[in-house]
Structures are given as structure tokens and as C-alpha cells.
Amino acid sequence: MILELPIPPSVNHCWRFTSRGVFKKPEYIRWLKDAEIAAATQKVQRVPGPVAISIVIHPGDGWNIRRDPDNVLKCCLDFLQSAGGCGFIDGDDCRTMQRLFLAVGPVRKSACITVRIKEIKTPVIILTKAEAKQAARASVPRAKKAQKPKVEAGANITVEDEPRDSFFYSLEELRAIAREAKSRGKAMATQISAQCDACR
Numbered sequence: 001m002i003l004e005l006p007i008p009p010s011v012n013h014c015w016r017f018t019s020r021g022v023f024k025k026p027e028y029i030r031w032l033k034d035a036e037i038a039a040a041t042q043k044v045q046r047v048p049g050p051v052a053i054s055i056v057i058h059p060g061d062g063w064n065i066r067r068d069p070d071n072v073l074k075c076c077l078d079f080l081q082s083a084g085g086c087g088f089i090d091g092d093d094c095r096t097m098q099r100l101f102l103a104v105g106p107v108r109k110s111a112c113i114t115v116r117i118k119e120i121k122t123p124v125i126i127l128t129k130a131e132a133k134q135a136a137r138a139s140v141p142r143a144k145k146a147q148k149p150k151v152e153a154g155a156n157i158t159v160e161d162e163p164r165d166s167f168f169y170s171l172e173e174l175r176a177i178a179r180e181a182k183s184r185g186k187a188m189a190t191q192i193s194a195q196c197d198a199c200r
Contacts, residue, residue, distance in 0.1 A: 001088070003044050003115040005035050007062055008075035028075070035079050039088075046088050050123035052099035053080070053089075054116040059104065063111035069104055072113060080115065088117060095126050 014028040024032075055076060057069055081092045090096045098120055105114065127135065 001044050001047050001117045003039060003042060003088070003117070005038055005076065005079070005113050005115060006031065007057075007111045007113060008035070008072050008079070010067070010071050011074045014075060031075065032079065036083060039083055044088065047117045047119055048090060050096055050098045050120040051089055052101070052118045052120055053077070053097055054101040054103070054118075056103050056105040056114045056116075058106060058108040058112050058114065060108040060111040069102060073100075073102065076113060076115065080117070098124055 008031050009025075009027045013025055016023045016025050055073065057063075057072060059065070077092050077097070080089050081087045
């Protein structure tokens with residue numbers, strides 16, 4: 001996409017900072033209207049995704065020879081993002097504008113800038129912290145839960161007797177030991193009764 005725009009004002013002449021907020025200066029408002037009219041007559045299309053932007057300054061009438069060339073970038077890039085309410089590019093951050101070139105071209109009768117926007121096929125992937133965490137979770141395979149075997153109704157189920165640990169006692173056996181221990185001593189009976197209650 002190629003777009004020709006009038007020379008934007010200096011950044012120092014774009015904004016007015018007051019106690020009530022930040023406002024656009026009349027010079028900047030006039031340039032925005034002129035830029036929208038110029039873009040509408042050229043019938044350019046929007047370029048989605050990460051882009052490479054090339055801006056060529058053509059000096060001429062209306063260009064101060066002592067002006068810094070990089071002073072035109074801010075206004076121009078803001079316009080490309082928000083032109084006509086939809087913009088020609090997705091944004092003006094590093095995810096969208098990944099290549100930016102500035103040059104001074106041949107002199108013309110009236111000063112202007114030529115903007116070339118080209119889509120980048122192999123962009124640099126930049127993630128936020130939240131997106132990086134989500135991508136990390138997605139890349140780690142989750143352990144599958146062991147599924148319990150399904151038992152059909154009416155199936156014959158047999159349970160084999162397993163050897164019992166010598167230190168494991170059933171509730172009835174503990175009660176029998178407690179009754180036997182009562183005759184030997186109250187202290188031992190109390191201790192075993194507490195163990196019997198814990199097994200319930």
C-alpha cells in the first residue's frame with residue numbers, strides 16, 4: 001500500500017497540556033483533516049497484521065530545511081493507526097510495527113511524505129506474561145487420570161484373600177484385646193480403647 005500525505009506538524013505543535021487535560025492544537029487538527037481527505041482520494045486499503053512501514057520525506061514548499069526528519073514520525077504513525085476511525089494498520093506498538101524506515105527523497109514543488117506499508121510474512125512473536133503462561137501450560141501434556149474398570153451388572157466378582165500385615169487388627173480383634181487387657185491394668189485398657197475408637 002502506498003499513501004501520499006502532506007507534511008505533518010512538529011510534535012511540539014500537536015498537543016497542548018493544561019490542568020484540565022491534554023488537547024490537540026489547531027494546527028494538528030487541520031493536518032488530520034487534510035490527511036484524511038488525501039487518504040480518501042487515493043482509495044488505499046487497510047493492511048492487517050504485523051507490517052513494515054517506510055516513510056520518505058520529499059522537501060519543498062512548506063518544509064523547514066533545519067527540521068529534524070524523525071520529527072514527522074509520531075503524527076504520521078498515529079494517523080495510520082486511527083485514520084477514519086478504523087485506521088490503516090492494527091496498532092502502533094511493536095507487535096504491529098516491526099520494521100520502520102525513514103528517508104529523505106527527491107525535492108518536490110510542495111513538501112509531502114510518501115508512506116509505504118507492507119505486510120510481514122514472518123513476524124517476530126511477542127507475548128504478554130499472561131499469554132506466555134497460557135502457552136507454557138498448553139505445551140505441557142497433562143497426565144491422564146486412571147480410569148476405573150467398568151463392572152457390568154450381574155458379573156461374578158471374586159475377591160482373593162491377601163496376607164494380612166502382622167500389625168493390622170480388625171475392630172473385633174481390638175475389642176477382644178481390650179477386654180483381656182482390662183484385667184491386667186486400667187492404663188493399658190484406656191490406650192487400646194482409644195485405638196479402637198480411632199478405627200471406627
